[in-house]
Amino acid sequence: MNQECQCCCKTKERSEKEYKDLLNRLNRIEGQIRGVKKMVENDAYCVDILTQVSAINAALNSFNKVLLANHIKTCVTEDIKNGNEEKVDELVTMLQKLMK
16 A cells, blocks of 8 residues: 655755664654554553553653754754754744653
8 A cells, every 4th residue: 555745745864874764763652562562452451551651751851852853963063054944943843742
C-alpha cells in the first residue's frame, strides 16, 4: 500500500551518526511498546504498565529534544542565513504543537 507524504514532502539529509542515533532511539521505543503490549496480554498489574508507559513517554520526549536540536542547528540556521525568516514562524508553530 502506497501512502502519500503527509509532511509537505520536505526531506532532510542526515549524517550517518545522526541517522543511526535516531533509529537506535526509535528501535528502543518500539521494543518498549512491544513490552507494554505483552504486559497487557499477560494481565500485568496496572501500576507496572503505567510505569513502563511513563518510561516510553520520557524516551519519546528525549527523541524529540535530539531531533529538535538537530533541526535548529541545521535546517533553521541554514534558512535564516539564506534570508528565509519564515523558518522561525514554522519553528514557533511546531513548538506550540509539541507543548500542548
